[in-house]
Amino acid sequence: MTLPQIALISLAIGLLIGIALSLVVVWAYRARARMDEETSTTVPEGVTDVLGSMDDAACVIDTSGLVLAASLAAARFGIQVGATLDNPELRQLVRGVRATGGTATESLRITRGGLSLDPRLVSARASVISPRMTLLIIRDVTEQERLDQMRRDFVANTSHELKTPVGAVxxxxxxxxxxxxxxxxxxxxxxxxxxxASRLGQLTGRIMSLSRLQADDGLGDVRPVAIDEVIAASIEAHVVQADSAGVDLARGGDRDVWVRGDAQILIEAIGNLVANAIVYSPKGSRVGIGVRADGDIVEIAVSDQGIGIAEADRERIFERFYRADEARSRRTGGTGLGLSIVKHAIQRHGGEVLLWSRPGRGSTFTVRLPRIDSPVSGDVKKEKKRKKKREKKAVKAAAARVRNGETA
Structure with missing residues (x-):
């Protein structure tokens, strides 16, 4: 074998050895990278930023159940960075996903902040993002479930209520x-x-009113509204009903109080309270409508001396179609929607409705609304300011004429 052949063979062997060593190094680096990935508990870059911008509760959990990163909303469910995930149902969901290596979503009822009360319905979704880390997203769907249930109840109750007058006709x-x-x-x-037919018309009208109040659209005719006008219109609309029932209507309290809103909706709301007070008051009693201005709040109280409301009914009295006294409501043609309309009407005006009641002593419904300054008094103040400016201007002009006369 010649020298050049030996050199070529040596070169080929060296090249093969170099390639083999390179492959070994690459394999070693990859193996180490896989090992680091499998054993690393460092949250991937960008995940923390994403969690910080999420409105839902979300967190990254390692194999021991330790929370490595979490969104701000996660604190509502007692999930804190550096602590373990306590909820057993969520831990079971995470373990199941880690075993299969995929993604799973479940609907669960869990408590917030480790409390034994206030269970929330959540949609929990777990996804594996690394061999040692799992992403858990918790979306609170309690309110959505409540609204869906309210819609179903509303349709069912409406159908039931409409069947009675339609069947009777x-x-x-x-x-x-x-x-x-x-x-x-x-x-x-x-x-x-x-x-x-009158009862059917009243029921459909109130259903339409309630639907408008619960719609996403804003109030229609928003302007300064005088509470004096609201009270006067509400009383006038129910004078005949009060006379027939032998009930006196009395108005008292502060005057010249203003709010901002839709006058017609407010008149209907207060009118519903007056009508209810008349219905549940005995003959010869009095229904009082009082107004009190308290700083930035105006309170309208409608009180009766009637049968009162049992404590068990007070929590549900504002529900649609709920009647505390079913027999009396049927006898008087009540729809069970009046107080629900009151609640939604006042809420749309940024207020609230409070209830005080004692069985056998009567009830008081108090409407609280944001108060505004009287637009009439505001116009008077503006006119006074304009008058002062005119007077100052006139005085300056007269002084200027005097100075000009003296210099002349």
Missing amino acids: TLLAEAIESAADDPAQVRIFAARISAE
């Missing part, structure tokens, strides 16, 4: 047809049909 129409030869009976049935 149908039966009465059949009764009229069968009593065509008896004019007296026809008149009686016709009067009852008219009453049922």
